[in-house]
Amino acid sequence: MTEYTGLEIAVVGMAGRFPGSSTVDEFWANVLAGEVGVRRFTDEELDAAGVSAERRAEPGFVPVGGALDGIEFFDAKLFGYSPRDAAVLDPQQRVFLECAWHALEHAGHLGGDQEVGVYASASIDTYLLRHLLNNPAVPGGLQPLDLLLANDKDTLASRVAYHLDLTGPAITVQTACSSSLVTIHVACQALLGRDCDIALAGGVSIRPPVHEGYQHTEGGILAADGRCMPFDVDAHGVVAGNGVAAVVLRRLEDALADGDTIYAVVKGTAVNNDGADKVGFTAPSVNGQARVIRAAHQLSEVDSSTIGYVEAHGTATPLGDPIEVAALTQAFVNPPEACALGSVKALIGHLDAAAGVAGFVKAALVVGNGVVPPSPYFTAPNPETGLEGSPFFVNREVQGWPGSSPRRAGVSGFGMGGTNAHAVLEEPPSPQPMRDGRSRQLVVLSAAAEESLEEGRTRLAEHLAEDGAGDGAGDGASLADVSHTLRTGRRHLRHRLAVVARDRAEASELLAAGQVWTGSGDRRDVVFLFPGQGSQYAGMAEQLDREEPVFRAALDECAALLPFDLRAALGDAERLTRTRFTQPALFAVEYSLAKLWEHWGVRPSAMLGHSVGEYVAACLAGVFSLEDALKLITARGELMDALPAGAMLSVPVGADELGLPEDVCLAASNAPAMSTVAGTFEAIERFEAQLSVTSRRLHTSHAFHSSMIDPMLAEFAERVAGTRLHEPQMPFVSNVSGTWITAEEATDPGYWVRHAREAVRFSEGLRTVLAEGPVNVLEVGPGNVLTTLARQHDLGGSQAFGSLRHPREDKHDLETTLSTLGRLWIAGVPVDLGVLTADERRRRVPLPGYAFRKVRHWVDLPGTTAPQVEPERVVAPAQAEVQGGDLAVISGIWQELLGISRIGPHDDYFELGGHSLLATQILARITAELGVTLPAGAIFEAPTPARLTALAERHKEQQPAEDDEFARLLAEIRDMSPEELRAELDRERDAQEISQS
Structure with missing residues (x-):
């Protein structure tokens, strides 16, 4: 059994979307199967990406890439965005928001009062450069600051912290293609330094249009044939990919104490830079890479001979691969008998800023599951790498662990410009057995929209029906653990369901059949x-x-x-x-x-x-x-x-209508048509015989x-x-x-x-x-x-x-x-669901993530035609009212600036995704179109079109009188001498001081 130093970090959650897979589970299945997510684009996709026929015919054009489909869809309402603002938000930031949500859910820590830090990275924003700038399709009324805030990489981590209400540090990290592995290093340091209790780390790289392909140039890093084959004799470059991933990290001692599902243990991480020890700024360095790997081994207190797998940077370039193997050989002071090499870039392409975290996720799953995934493309090693005769090898088939226990792996990420990162991972400790919980469990689920709740119910039912559901670390979770995770590790949103069951099978059956309590409300008392x-x-x-x-x-x-x-x-x-x-x-x-x-x-x-x-x-x-x-x-x-025994009788008649005899007493007025009477047995028997309605004797000993x-x-x-x-x-x-x-x-x-x-x-x-x-x-x-x-x-x-x-x-x-x-x-009662398991120890287990609503929010490339998509219905027909006059003008301004085609008079501005910056534009438009100046906080005071209209009408009535008063005062001041004016100001100041005292 491994010994821990107290400096280890646990990987307790992960989420991601990659070319060819929309979840980490799918990603792992594809990795084990050697399924390549990089693909050749169709003519229709190239047309939509604005790739002309002339460009396609150019020599060296490769219509291949690792595309991330569906980036134009976003659950804007969940995160509080209006359709207009969502349309111009960098898709990297949207997708990373949803990924962060899923990662924290996967860890069972979306909610709670612990300090959560965010460390994130993103690639260059091509959406702003190519889709938004100088595009007449961009929604009107947007200012340059709006576009900047929606697309600046610097806002990535802070945006996640804001929308998920995370109060730890929020830091955006940029070191080129090592960025997201550096975010993990920074997050681990923050946890060890107690800057936060939980850390979310990861990266995103989405460069629209994602179905564009690329231009190969001789001597460049992009493969001529659209294939990425790291360390292979035929390797000649990398393929660009798009993707996102995030991991949730905790101090190992805290994760063990809280019953977290642990996927891997981070033994140590290191970061450095090549400096000038290389042939050029963009070139890799053997010494720089070797130093960072060796530093990670030393900080981890791990003997390099115990490492059985390395998830390499692996760009498949003629220069990069030999340098990386040389650095590994130099860094492994005590060479292992055998150490497998792999690079996820062969399957999903190079994810740039997200490449490091993608490799980290793969390595965590490798040590957690104890198998080495295949590299089926591999034919023979590149002779320049020196793999032959070294302990390092590339396997074509799924292979068992090549070393002894505990299973350990390394992950490398090398950034163009020389910032290098390396992490050492170890297999997770065996989960501690949990005692049985109560015989019945309360299972709850919630969502911001009814459609999401319904889909979530179906997903959860299917998950619970699976035998040993999970991704390797949460297999066979009891219903008590599932219940605990749903109650304590999820956000409690407006639309809700609940069901009580004895075990997973019964819960699955009830959920699948819809035999659950559902609804939403705000009755708190x-x-x-x-x-x-x-x-x-x-x-x-x-x-x-x-x-x-x-x-x-x-x-x-x-x-x-x-x-x-x-x-x-x-x-x-x-x-x-x-x-x-x-x-x-x-x-x-x-x-x-x-x-x-x-x-x-x-x-x-x-x-x-x-x-x-x-x-x-x-x-x-x-x-x-x-x-x-x-x-x-x-x-x-x-x-x-x-006392002597007596009788009581329940009568379906109201207390005021009974007409009781003297020997029978009204004992209780229970309902508008339900009363109880009492007396001796004889008196009650006589009274009962006189009744024309059916009454019922109560099982009581006395006539209370x-x-x-x-x-x-x-x-x-x-x-x-x-x-x-x-x-x-x-x-x-x-x-x-x-x-x-x-x-x-x-x-x-x-x-x-x-x-x-x-x-x-x-x-x-x-x-x-x-x-x-x-x-x-x-x-x-x-x-x-x-x-x-x-x-x-x-x-x-x-x-x-x-x-x-x-x-x-x-x-x-x-x-x-x-x-x-x-x-x-x-x-809507503010119950404390967490205390249900306060007196017992339970595990947080992986469960299906939130079912985000897929609504298209996108500005298409100039000159391309948007696909026909059903517009989102924001206001139900029953809410719509005939609007005219100032109400129609104000509603029209809201519709235009919020990007919503239909807004009712009583819809709340902030629920529609409005914010303070947009409010100033709305008020300015109202002034321009209605000639009334409203105070800066008007929308906070009157957050619906109807109330804002009423406020505007009140100000219209007041402003002429205020203007007349101002003109009168101005005339008086003009007639005063300087001495009179000073005397008047002194009197006014004295009056204010008296009133304040």
């Missing part, structure tokens, strides 16, 4: 409902007690304060018919459930209890301590249990909230009087009044006596809660009695949820509890 006696059943919350430590701890706390064995009572149906056990048991379960919900971040904005349930609300609000609450509820139960409990009230009053009562610190509704409880009521012992005797005004109380606006009503107790009653009211946009299963439901408690947690998250 939650109202806790606590049920009363009659909702209990034997075994209630037993499975939560077994599987949820927070629930169990709260129940233990209650059990220690009760005069009987709480858990024995909870499991005994006969005992739960006895009020002396029922009421304390209900209180304990509901209190423990509330603590569990609060632990998960579900905190009530208000509470409403039903009879005994109000004691839980009062305890949580601070009226009683837990000890005092349990003493009172125990005394209450014992006193009631000693009726005159039958009068004999116990005096003694109960004494018990309450001896209890310390405090003002409530959280609002809850009184059962007695059906309105918000007051401090005077809560601290009055007489209130709690009346509370035991008078009817429960639950229906009135619920209407009080619902009058505050749409909320999430959560029943915090066994069964669904209060949820059912709540749904008999006009919820007005509110929703009702339960916490525990109904006694007749054949399902696990966690299925109900976790489903409700997921639905509350969907509704």
Whole structure:
């Protein structure tokens, strides 16, 4: 087993798009198969790239390259861009943004509060040079600064940090074709120096038009026949490619502690420059390359004889290949018995600024999977390289690891101009086994658009259905690890789904069938409902007690304060018919459930209890301590249990319409057409016989909230009087009044006596809660009695949820509890999904990445015709309104400058992708076209066309009066002498000083 020095860096995530592959998984499959992504372009592609027939006929023209298809598509709305701004944004920056998102998702670290640094590189921006400058198709209204900000390489890393809200260093690195390997070196140094906790490093090279081909010149570095064959006897140059890749790095100790999936370990990196020790500025140097490789070995504390693979720079040029092999031979002080050489450029071309990270990704997968990919093009070594007779070789077939364990590899990146970089990688440590999690798992997924959510659901279902899904490091991940990764390692976006399942197979089936909770909402407030006696059943919350430590701890706390064995009572149906056990048991379960919900971040904005349930609300609000609450509820139960038995009847009639006889009492007003009455058995039987509606006897031992409990009230009053009562610190509704409880009521012992005797005004109380606006009503107790009653009211946009299963439901408690947690998250409640696994150690595992929307945002080359693409619908027809007058003018300005063909009067400027720089242009246009000057912050104050129109109309009315006042003041000043003017200014200054003091 390898020993670590504490200076190692873990590769915990990666993402990329390369010629011929759109994901790292596809890339690795193509590398193993030797599939070449470089291809010959069709005439149609060359036409679209603006390549004339004359140029194609020129000697040396090679219509070949490593193209990256689909670069014109971008999920602008996800990143907050208007169509106009997206169209002029450098495709390198767009594609790198999406790649960075996917890499952090792959690592399970897109989100959280850790410092994430960004280190990135890009190639020259040919989109600006060839597609935008002097092109009449560029959207109107753009200033030179707009184009500069959208295309300057310097903004690459900062753009990622801004859109992904990453607060570590954001540094763009440029060292020619070694750039992206240098970003990895800089990122590793930043991690070791504690500049950040997580680092994203990588590069992008997209040089549109990407289907153009190139011109070969004798003696140049570009291959004459479009084939790149590093170290081969027939090697004669490289082929240009386009691509993007990024890796996520962490200190190894942190990655191990957090359960990250580790793909490889970076033992060390080094960077240097050739200086003047070479024949020319662009020429490579044996000594420079050898020094950087040797430095990486020394910093890694690795013996060069243990390295079994080198991902070479490998440009296949007659000068470059022999120099690289000579440098390797010189640098490997202790030569290995055998060391394979490879270069990914043979498959995807030379990715320029992204070449280093592409090779790094390949090398990480090589050491992680323990196989050496083939170079099927290889025939015989270039004799100038000296490969024959050296330990280095190029293999044509997939080969097992050529050395001993641990598997180690080197990665080289040499920049034109002399900046050299080298990294040493080692196989990852074996993942530590994880114990089983809870028996049910909450799986969540979200997206910024419904289409992306739907595609994400399908991808996740397919991934979970695969046996041993993953890319080598995350095989066989349990559903607990999948759930943990989705909950803690992803952004929580507006459109959401949730499902509860036992294992991967069940989750896959439910996702594939669409049997999930979906939606989006902004109902943040939650109202806790606590049920009363009659909702209990034997075994209630037993499975939560077994599987949820927070629930169990709260129940233990209650059990220690009760005069009987709480858990024995909870499991005994006969005992739960006895009020002396029922009421304390209900209180304990509901209190423990509330603590569990609060632990998960579900905190009530208000509470409403039903009879005994109000004691839980009062305890949580601070009226009683837990000890005092349990003493009172125990005394209450014992006193009631000693009373003569009675009956209770549920009647489907409103409380005001019952017409009760004197010997029957209203016990509860539960819903607009649902009441409960109580009395002696004889009185209830007579009343029931008179009813014309079907009523239902309740399974209760006594006639609660009726005159039958009068004999116990005096003694109960004494018990309450001896209890310390405090003002409530959280609002809850009184059962007695059906309105918000007051401090005077809560601290009055007489209130709690009346509370035991008078009817429960639950229906009135619920209407009080619902009058505050749409909320999430959560029943915090066994069964669904209060949820059912709540749904008999006009919820007005509110929703009702339960916490525990109904006694007749054949399902696990966690299925109900976790489903409700997921639905509350969907509704917009700020739940803390991360704490679900706070008490257990889980792994972050690779999962399918976000399904970006593919919308075309592109400015075509001058003289070429854009393909017919369905335009993005920004505003649904139902949102559109007939617009005229100033509203039409302002909407038209927005449509033009934002690049959106249809904008509704109530669409939000910032949701459409607007920003402060564009806002100044909009206001200037409004001034020019409507003759009204608006303040600089007008769009922040009025961010919709309708509101901005109203603001403009108000300013129109005010400006003439302001202009007249200004003219009057100017005339007065002109008539003043200098002495009078100074005296007036002094008076004004004195007045201001007085007002400020």
